[in-house]
Amino acid sequence: MSRPPIRPPIRPRRALLLPLLLALGLAFLYLPIASLIVYSFNASRLVTVWDAVHSPTLKWYGELFHNSQILEAAWLSVRIAVMNATGAVILGTLAGMALSRFGRFGGRALLAALTTAPLVMPEIITGLSLLLLFITFEQLTGWPAQRDAATITLAHISFSISYVAVIVQARLAGSDGSLEEAALDLGARPSVAFRRITLPLIAPALLSGWLLSFTLSWDDVVISQFVAGPGSSTLPMVIFAKVRLGVSPDVNALATLLITLVAAGVLLSTLLLQRRERSRARALALSQEG
């Protein structure tokens, strides 16, 4: 049998194909957002037809701040998102801690399954089932008499928990729990060990979990549509109702504001976290030298 001749080792040349494809993919991700922003300054009501005479203009932004329906919906969404994020961080941290620190325990498989399934569950199923739950509750106990911000918040917490749990688990996976064990061995009560050791350790995960839960709630339209009652329309619900009728310039203005705000927030928190991690690493290095 003849063996193929041994070729000289190929020098790893600067591959151009991969970076090119990455650039194309990123362009695909950002061009629609860019066009949304550009056309928010367009004077024409026809959104995609550029009115070169009167543009750029800020008139759609001005109209936004006089639209009481949008302002009220935005305020409702903020309140729901804050309550949701806070509740989800508390419950999700408990779930994440249990799953990554408690080893084997009764009900572990069930808890693991219940925290993973909402990550992929189609929203339409979650929305329908939560509405039917609230209606069954109402028949049995009289609560909730009406569906409002409270039912939306409960529904949002139920799917946000999973995301927080995953983030907390990933963070805890980076350490093996020996610090907590040492604290317990030295006589610290579990609550003290949690406050002094676990909490500072997972603080970045709690922050990103809070922010992620906030945006999940802030963006949700499908589940909210099911569990909202009359008079409790969140901002995405108002936007959805508007855009089903077609493009409208004030939605472009609103989108521009929201996207810039979120982008700024994400960039800022990433930078903050990176700086914090770096100073932690420095402190650790110093303490080991000394």
Added chain:
Amino acid sequence: MRLPARSGSLAQIRRRLARAASGRAVVVGIPLLWLLLFFLVPFLIVLKISFSTALLAMPPYAPLLEWVGHHIAALRVHLSNYQLLWSDPLYLDSLLYSVRVAAGSTLCCLLLGYPMALAIARAAPARRPLLLMLVILPFWTSFLLRVYAWIGLLKDDGVINNVLRSLHLIHQPIVMINTTFAIYVGIVYSYLPFMVLPLYANLEKHDGALLEAAADLGAHPWRAFWRVTMPLSLPGVMAGFLLVFIPAVGEYVIPSLLGPANQLMIGRVLSTEFFENRDWPVASAVAIVLLLLLLAPIVIFQRYHNRELEAER
């Protein structure tokens, strides 16, 4: 010096253990109860209502269990909703259409996302966080608004048609909005970060020495990719595929804004039955069928996901 805690009578240790155990029960119990109540029990209610019949009342369905006399309850279980789903081609068609569109667009997502994840994994380590951030950033901005952006791009007098017309490449606008193609675009666009992230998480862990060995043994980079990188990345491919495919089957917002009006995806069928026809039992039956269909993919995803989290420890 006194050693606290360690030295103590047996009774003390037992008390400490008991307290720790009850603390654990609280930590496990609270989220578990919450998820049972707000995630599992609702499905049972949907299941129950799917066996009921529609009524003109509030709530608009008949109770399964009814007291017909003293201590006599009648259990009325109807299979008529499921019979309807089976006999009326509308439901089966839209279910198959949803699976087809979801599978196709997930595949497109993979073809686009794989090179992106690989490019980031092979970029200089200092540049990876920035590139990764660029992929994740759109995921933080409103999903609804990003789908909305495509209406402006795809419609007959939208940005793409206007540009093509001004370049004299076309005379008639290409019809893209309200087509299956537009749903593909919407799903690929919205779910791309969900594909790239698990792929990157997998590809980043690959040992570069394997590729060097392949090159030393004379393998062309393409061959090395197919024989080394690709097989090793299959778990990431699987995770990305399921993370996109499962929610895409039940997608509602994208087909409502971009999709055709005469061919409905199953999510829109469910919503129409519920909100417009006010037939809660049929809507519940649709949800149950969809859930059964997705059960196997969801279980596979869970297996993979939990194994990943374990492996990190």
